[in-house]
Structures are given as C-alpha cells and as structure tokens.
Amino acid sequence: MTLVHQPTADRAARIAATVADIDTSAAIDNDFYRLWMGGPLPYSAVAVFAREYLARTRFTAVMVALSVLNTTDLAARVECVKNLYSEYGNGNAEKAHLVLLENFLADLLSRLAGREVSTGELTLEEPLPSTTAFSAGQRELFSDTDQRVVQGALLAQEHLAFAMLTRLYEGVRNYKPLWPREDDFHEACEYFYVHIGEAEKEHKREAVVSAAAVSRTEADFAVVLRAYDTFVTLTADYWRGVHQAVTAAAA
Numbered sequence: 001m002t003l004v005h006q007p008t009a010d011r012a013a014r015i016a017a018t019v020a021d022i023d024t025s026a027a028i029d030n031d032f033y034r035l036w037m038g039g040p041l042p043y044s045a046v047a048v049f050a051r052e053y054l055a056r057t058r059f060t061a062v063m064v065a066l067s068v069l070n071t072t073d074l075a076a077r078v079e080c081v082k083n084l085y086s087e088y089g090n091g092n093a094e095k096a097h098l099v100l101l102e103n104f105l106a107d108l109l110s111r112l113a114g115r116e117v118s119t120g121e122l123t124l125e126e127p128l129p130s131t132t133a134f135s136a137g138q139r140e141l142f143s144d145t146d147q148r149v150v151q152g153a154l155l156a157q158e159h160l161a162f163a164m165l166t167r168l169y170e171g172v173r174n175y176k177p178l179w180p181r182e183d184d185f186h187e188a189c190e191y192f193y194v195h196i197g198e199a200e201k202e203h204k205r206e207a208v209v210s211a212a213a214v215s216r217t218e219a220d221f222a223v224v225l226r227a228y229d230t231f232v233t234l235t236a237d238y239w240r241g242v243h244q245a246v247t248a249a250a251a
Contacts, residue, residue, distance in 0.1 A: 011221075012212035018225065019159045019208075024235035030161045032243035036171035043112040045250035046175075048124070050105045051244045054119060055127035058098060059135060061087040063157065066142040067210075070150045076210035080154065083203050100191035105233075107188050111178040130241025137234040139226055148220050151211045152227025158207040160235055165195045 022028065033237040035041075036049070064087055067080045089095030102119045126132075141153035169192040179185035186193075215221040 003069075005157065009212075011215050014206050014221075015155065015211050016208050016226075019155060019228070020101070022156075022159045022232070025162045025232050027160055027232045027239065028167070030236065030239050030243065032165045032239045032246065035246065037167060037174075037245060040174040041246065041250050043109070046112055047117075048111060048245050048249045049242060050109060050119075051122040052123055052127055052131050052238075052245065053155045054101065054105060055131050056134060056238060057101060059138065060157070061098060062094070063138060063142045064154070066139075067150050070142065070144065071147045071210070071214070073147060073210075073213045076147065076151060076213035079206040079210035079213075083154075083158070083206050086202065095194075097191065097194065100194060104188055104191045108172070108175060108178070112175070117120060126173045128241045130238055134234050134238035138231070141231060144227075146223065147157055148214050149222040149227040151214050152224035153231045155207045155211045155224065156228045156231035156235070158203040160232065161195065161203055162201065165192055169193065169196060 041049075061084065063081060065082045068077055070082060071077045071080055085091070087097050089097070089099070093099065105122070106117060106119050127135075138153070138157075142150055144150055144153075167190065169183050172189065172192065176182075179188065211224050215224050
C-alpha cells in the first residue's frame with residue numbers, strides 16, 4: 001500500500017516513529033547541554049547563553065506564522081494555526097512565550113549580576129555567526145514555497161523544542177538558590193512549565209498531524225524528511241557555536 005492509500009492516522013504514526021529518536025541527535029545529545037546541566041556557570045557565561053538563545057528564539061512564532069502562510073493543505077494549516085495561537089499565549093499577550101522567556105532571562109541575569117539586567121542589554125552585541133546562520137537557515141526553510149519543506153522544518157522545530165526545554169530547565173535548577181523562596185523560583189520558571197507541561201506536547205502532536213497531511217506519497221515523505229534533517233543539522237551547529245562561546249566566557 002502506498003502512502004497515498006493510507007489513512008492519515010497511519011501516515012502520522014509513521015512520521016511519529018521516524019522522529020521518536022530525535023533525542024539521540026547531535027541537536028540534543030551534545031556538549032552544551034552536558035555543560036549547562038552539569039552545574040552553575042558564572043554570569044559572563046550565562047549572559048552569552050541568554051543572548052544567543054534569545055536571538056534564536058525570538059523568531060519562533062514568526063516561523064510558525066510562516067508555516068501557516070506557506071502551507072496550502074487545509075488540515076495541515078489548521079494544525080499550524082493552533083500552534084501559532086499557543087505561541088501567542090492563547091490570546092493573552094502577557095503569556096506569549098517570548099514574553100515569558102524575556103521575563104525569565106532578565107530575572108535570572110539580574111540575580112546573578114546583583115543588579116537589574118534587561119533583555120535589551122543582550123541585543124547590544126551581535127549574535128554569533130553560528131546563531132545568525134541558524135536563523136537564516138530556519139527562515140529559508142519556513143519561507144519555502146513547497147509546503148512539504150515547511151512541514152518538515154516545523155516537525156523538527158517542535159520535536160526538538162520539547163527535548164531542548166526539558167534539558168534547559170534541568171540546567172536552570174542549578175540557579176534555584178538565587179531565589180530565596182522556592183515558590184518564587186517556580187513562578188519565574190513559567191516559560192519552561194508552559195512548554196514542558198502541555199504546550200510542546202500539543203505542538204509535537206500538531207506537527208505530526210500536519211506533516212502527515214502533506215505526506216501523501218513516498219516522494220512527499222522524502223521531502224518532509226530531508227527538511228526535517230536539515231533543521232536538525234542547523235540546530236546541532238547552533239548549539240556547537242553556543243557551547244564554544246559559553247565555554248570561552250566561563251574560562
């Protein structure tokens with residue numbers, strides 16, 4: 001039976017099985033996460049991480065918006081819209097994921113520095129060439145006129161996000177003593193809990209469904225998979241650059 005004759009649920013199951021081992025890729029199993037989770041780092045190193053992560057993440061919602069614009073399949077587009085609505089706080093601007101991230105980074109850096117630090121300070125320096133390369137490659141994938149390429153990139157972005165955020169959160173716990181009250185720490189970590197709890201689980205499911213919707217033939221599936229692999233490689237290169245810069249800043 002060819003893919004075109006398979007129910008969408010069967011195609012989705014095949015795609016889900018294909019991405020199930022994403023945590024073994026260099027985009028997740030890498031030296032940066034081992035460093036980040038291994039213990040607290042000095043302010044200089046955390047500031048480098050914060051700058052590069054913010055530079056990378058500030059475009060996430062834009063990429064999801066592009067996936068809506070550049071996907072013609074109605075079922076796939078509907079799943080992308082659900083994802084986009086979640087990125088923007090389900091209609092609450094204060095809960096938009098980028099806002100939650102900026103609030104957390106400013107809080108963490110301020111506590112480490114012993115003075116108020118704004119995320120605006122992070123944008124005073126240009127991001128690393130590897131971060132710029134990631135953003136350019138990401139935009140190229142999500143701006144592609146072939147919806148299969150767009151959906152492959154979205155599939156990778158959303159599955160990497162869950163694995164990424166669980167590891168980033170584990171590293172953040174190294175800084176928990178900076179918050180005098182445990183409840184304050186957990187409140188500050190809302191960005192992570194939103195993603196680890198429900199949002200990224202839903203985004204992963206939605207990305208599988210939308211990728212399955214455009215994978216009607218073996219040729220379609222191959223295009224989706226190539227875009228997926230390209231995004232994973234871009235992400236691995238990004239974290240390699242971050243690791244080198246953070247290590248240098250910590251020395």
